[in-house]
Amino acid sequence: MTAARRIVLFGGSGQVGSELRTLTWPEGFALLSPTRREVDIGDRAAVAALLAAGDIAAVINTAAWTAVDAAEDARDEAHRANALGPAVLAEETRRHGVPLIHVSTDYVFDGSKVAPYDEDDPTAPLGVYGTTKLAGEEAVRSTNPHHLIVRTAWVFGRHGTNFVKTMLRLAETRDLVRVVDDQRGSPTAAADLAAALATLATSANLRDRSGTYHFANRGETTWCGLAREVFRHSAARGGPSAEVEPITTADYPTPARRPMNSRLDTAMIERDFGIVPRPWQAAVDDVVRSLIGA
């Protein structure tokens, strides 16, 4: 029997990383997920030591600074996680000839496009988070020829902090929540993204493909539409729900500007890897059911 090849995951305690750690991997693969305390992705020596240690099939990077508003005042920390760390990972994976699968964001776009964004649309981030994530993408793209950059959007799941959990928490104490209804995007379940990343990491043609791909659940909505869907499923299963009042971005000022449209077109990942996202509403139902214990 041959030893399993390792897939190294950074960001294993996050929303997406936690889902990756619960997956059953195909025979021949084993996941290794160091904590941030064990390996900070901005620490070149630590990353180099880990990658020198064995037969690695792929590195998946879901580590990031994801607090969009807090990033405005934490530029250095956001830069370390979102730009410097990916640059280190790209250099060290290239040194060992290992493919790097790096997760990025819809917030690299400014939202001025009317239609969903394609992979080669021009980027123009509006805040520190998007700017640092774009720098991370550029480092990966220019450094390791064996890379896949997977942009995703509006991630929610069982773990960590996210919009769906916030809505359910607010509905415990409020009858009415006011939610922004003029930003359009592509909600994405962390578990669905994790499954897609696992498919990429274990795909037979991983080394032959390089490039940028979009992955999000199918369909689109606003934050208000997402809140209503959360409460629809929650109420149907006996969980908390609230009335949702639509408001505008101007009614809810935040430190970071967000794109008014950040819908992602996923045709390319479907075509090249056969990964077909399910509708976001079905993903919301699964996550709500698991969060309310129904």
Ligand SMILES: NC(=O)c1ccc[n+]([C@@H]2O[C@H](COP(=O)([O-])OP(=O)(O)OC[C@H]3O[C@@H](n4cnc5c(N)ncnc54)[C@H](OP(=O)(O)O)[C@@H]3O)[C@@H](O)[C@H]2O)c1
């Ligand atoms: N959340 C969204 O709505 C969203 C939308 C679009 C794209 N994305 C992208 O999707 C990916 C996954 O997001 P997520 O929501 O799963 O993130 P998350 O829940 O915020 O988790 C971030 C992870 O990164 C780790 N981390 C942060 N800085 C690190 C460093 N310097 N070295 C090593 N690990 C570090 C954290 O470790 P600790 O727990 O130890 O801090 C945690 O495991 C990210 O690339 C993000 O930019 C997310």
